Amino acid sequence: MLSVEHVTKRYGTFTALEDVNLAFEPGVYGLLAPNGAGKTTLIKLLATLLFPTEGRILWDGEDIHTLGAEYRGLLGYLPQDFGFYPSYTARQFLRYAAALQCLPKGEAEGRIMELLDTVGLADAADKKLKTFSGGMRQRVGIAVAMLTDPRLLLLDEPTAGLDPRERVRFRNLIHALAADRIVILSTHIVSDIETIAGQIVLFKDHRLYCCDSPARICAQWKGKVWQVPAGTALGPDQLVLSEGQSEAGPVLRVLSDTPPAGAVPVTPGLEDAFLAIYREEGRA
Ligand SMILES: Nc1ncnc2c1ncn2[C@@H]1O[C@H](COP(=O)(O)OP(=O)(O)OP(=O)(O)O)[C@@H](O)[C@H]1O
Ligand SMILES: [Mg+2]
Known part of the structure; x- marks a missing residue:
């Protein structure tokens, strides 16, 4: 059309x-x-x-x-x-x-x-x-x-x-x-x-x-987004997407192919995908 x-x-x-x-x-x-x-x-x-x-x-x-x-x-x-x-x-x-x-x-x-x-x-x-x-x-x-x-x-x-x-x-x-x-x-x-x-x-x-x-954009990041308590030591390939609050206190959402120590896997949302895609632009 x-x-x-x-x-x-x-x-x-x-x-x-x-x-x-x-x-x-x-x-x-x-x-x-x-x-x-x-x-x-x-x-x-x-x-x-x-x-x-x-x-x-x-x-x-x-x-x-x-x-x-x-x-x-x-x-x-x-x-x-x-x-x-x-x-x-x-x-x-x-x-x-x-x-x-x-x-x-x-x-x-x-x-x-x-x-x-x-x-x-x-x-x-x-x-x-x-x-x-x-x-x-x-x-x-x-x-x-x-x-x-x-x-x-x-x-x-x-x-x-x-x-x-x-x-x-x-x-x-x-x-x-x-x-x-x-x-x-x-x-x-x-x-x-x-x-x-x-x-x-x-x-x-x-x-x-x-x-x-x-849904398909988010699916590309499946298995790569993790939640860890704020202050967790991260490796060079583990990138902080965003900071937030959970019931247990401040947390980070992290992009990484492998789970950081103490990480809980989370379902990637469109915001995670957006931040991951534009990460090199220094906006994350
Ligand atoms: N008339 C123009 N002359 C020169 N550069 C322009 C002109 N209009 C837009 N640009 C440049 O083109 C790029 C794209 O601009 P555009 O306005 O399409 O972006 P945008 O995605 O709508 O941004 P925003 O979210 O700020 O509205 C920008 O780098 C802008 O500076
Ligand atoms: Mg515009």
């Missing part, structure tokens, strides 16, 4: 993405990578806001730049820094966005009410955006991106700044929206997509590292 073929994007001499190949079908895809990895670059390429330096992006076999307006008509996009007018109400802002997208007025009103309800803002429809929390604003952004009932929904860091309750609400919303469309969302927060993304796309060194289910 949507395919990325040998796409390279350079900014001047800097290569942000190199030879990326991906195929998307309806479902939720999480672009999970550290800051600067190229998530926004890929989303902007998919949104036709950037041209690939090399390679091409196809929708049902046709180049998205050749399809032009036809392709943009089936696309919803929430930018990483989504601008809004603080003195507009949610309803006014959606009306404005609907007009920009040339939605017929009669059709727009019904759609706006329906969407405000979907994103849980029906009661706040006539409140000004400046009074909204970060999560409420993100939900307005998602409603804007959903105005045309897009077959492809691109959300760049939609969970930035959300509190835990809003994160749960967001996850449920994405589940509901993803039934029959492609949803691609970027984040560097593992827990935000662990449970909602069917497929996780990881970039490393500006190349595609993998596109796989969370």
Whole structure:
């Protein structure tokens, strides 16, 4: 349906993405990578806001730049820094966005009410955006991106700044929206997509590292993640992934092919996999 073929994007001499190949079908895809990895670059390429330096992006076999307006008509996009007018109400802002997208007025009103309800803002429809929390604003952004009932929904860091309750609400919303469309969302927060993304796309060194289910990504680290009490002496090949607390006191999660002294094997989670994959980048 949507395919990325040998796409390279350079900014001047800097290569942000190199030879990326991906195929998307309806479902939720999480672009999970550290800051600067190229998530926004890929989303902007998919949104036709950037041209690939090399390679091409196809929708049902046709180049998205050749399809032009036809392709943009089936696309919803929430930018990483989504601008809004603080003195507009949610309803006014959606009306404005609907007009920009040339939605017929009669059709727009019904759609706006329906969407405000979907994103849980029906009661706040006539409140000004400046009074909204970060999560409420993100939900307005998602409603804007959903105005045309897009077959492809691109959300760049939609969970930035959300509190835990809003994160749960967001996850449920994405589940509901993803039934029959492609949803691609970027984040560097593992827990935000662990449970909602069917497929996780990881970039490393500006190349595609993998596109796989969370379970399969985690399975690669099976038998290699251990928990030890904090302060345990570790060998040179035994790498601390994270520190935490257990009932018995402070503990470390350690990546190692062989068990460290006193270690308990633990089931690797997506966070362990993320930390293990990006360990040389000094982020663990
Ligand atoms: N217009 C530009 N000109 C030059 N370099 C750019 C430009 N836009 C992005 N870059 C660089 O390309 C790389 C990828 O940037 P991108 O914004 O795609 O990363 P990201 O994964 O979205 O990061 P973040 O998590 O911080 O949003 C970064 O090193 C960035 O500095
Ligand atoms: Mg970004």
